[in-house]
Amino acid sequence: MTERRLVVEADGGSRGNPGPAGYGAVVRDAGTGRILVEAADYLGRVTNNVAEYRGLIAGLRAAHRLDPEALVEVRMDSKLVVEQMSGRWKIKHPDMRPLAAEAGEVFPRERVSYSWIPRERNKDADRLANEAMDAGQAGRAWEPTTAVTETERGEPAETAPAAPPAGWSADLGTATTLVLLRHGETALTPQKRFSGSTGSDPELSDKGRWQAERAAEALAARGTVQAVVCSPMLRTRQTAEAVAVRLGLDVSVEEGLRELDFGAWEGLTFAEVQQRHPADLDAWLASTRAKPTGGSESFASLGQRVAAARDRVLARYPGQTVLVVSHVSPIKTLVRLALGAPPDSIYRMELSAASFCAVQYYGDGNASLRLLNDTGHLR
The missing domain is CATH 3.30.420.10 (Ribonuclease H-like superfamily/Ribonuclease H)
Known part of the structure; x- marks a missing residue:
């Protein structure tokens, strides 16, 4: 074609x-x-x-x-x-x-x-x-x-939403809110091992299931979530299902919300990668266009994938509050895109297991970060 x-x-x-x-x-x-x-x-x-x-x-x-x-x-x-x-x-x-x-x-x-x-x-x-x-x-x-x-x-008229403007903007109606929830812990999480979109696809640990239940309780108490979307990975689906059952909602899977492909680094700690693939690791930390050893994606290509997934979710649920259950890299990417921050800003964010972030999106394309790495429901 x-x-x-x-x-x-x-x-x-x-x-x-x-x-x-x-x-x-x-x-x-x-x-x-x-x-x-x-x-x-x-x-x-x-x-x-x-x-x-x-x-x-x-x-x-x-x-x-x-x-x-x-x-x-x-x-x-x-x-x-x-x-x-x-x-x-x-x-x-x-x-x-x-x-x-x-x-x-x-x-x-x-x-x-x-x-x-x-x-x-x-x-x-x-x-x-x-x-x-x-x-x-x-x-x-x-x-x-x-x-x-x-x-x-040759087709109906269409006006593109504006890029995020500087300063204050007018009242643009009801915003669409994405509540971003990182999945609960797996066996790899406390060991800080790379866990991406390839490899073993680990399930939630006992602590991870407990974290998912605490997140579900917190969201049920607020009563604002109208839809649940998650990545296709097992750990995010299990986290999303714990919330959806509590809220009486279905779970929709969005392929573009999956974690980065870490290639040969899957299952390794940072120290192990540094020992086995030092040159590739240095290149990856120096440029968002570099890929993990054997991986298929860079942070730059991840940004394109996540932005497209975000746009699909916003188009599907206009004016609603949507729970998005995903991973460290996609959530950090959504946050930095909302802020208009450079790609390497993802290296300067902390995102705990089962933590909440929230971003509101307005009719002119502007976005407002409302919450970052909130773990109050886990205390």
Whole structure:
């Protein structure tokens, strides 16, 4: 089957640099040039470069929603963004690094190319960015001023949710809340052995089952969870089922929430890996694009998988409170994506067995971290 090709045109602007800022992006069919999606948003007071990156992220996310397997050509009139995302220029400014990392995680790197175009060839994205700035400064939400018909698009009109904006945002209705629960202990947990998505798939230990029951009691007392989703691994299914039975809910399995594939490190302690695979371990700790020895995934590819799983859960349960039972790496990834933190921030988080985190997601794409590594129910 022929791979679908999409073009993303993105732009951002700041009136004052920093000043009132906004972005615009369009996604086109590469063959016909038809606009498939338009996206724009007001960002508050940020710099021009931040706005450019936000436009890129929104355009890539819109393209990903259309076809996560597409080949994408990004066209921008920002030489800085094009050269940095192409890997030819170093990203020196600390504010740009997490934005570049976020953009790089939407699609696999090999599926995206970047081209610089002059401003006059980026008129649609530029227009949308200015419309968003005008709307924001007037105190209203951006709305399209030039309609693209279904016939012209080839499909119903769609507006991509905005990238997380800076600062405060308007009332966007009921948020979708993901309560993130790490599974209870297995026999490997207290020994701090690598336990991923391959290997023995251990079950909960007696302590792990006790932890799952305590988590279930805490959630039943709150009475807010409306759905339960978990990874396909046995330890997460057992934890999720303990909660679901208490709440009278079914468990839905989401494949994208499974743990990282640790390859040859499965079942080993950190010290054992350091002894047997020192070079691979050093590379893994130095770069989120490195893979464990014999493993099929890096933290960067895990980020893409988890973000796609998150989007499926949010689409399935809009406005609801959903318990998501998963593992250390996927939960840390969801937290750092909500914060817009760089990929290597996962190395600086602690996540205990059977601990709770919580993230709320709003209609504009913004996210708010509400809880991190809460173990109060286990005391």
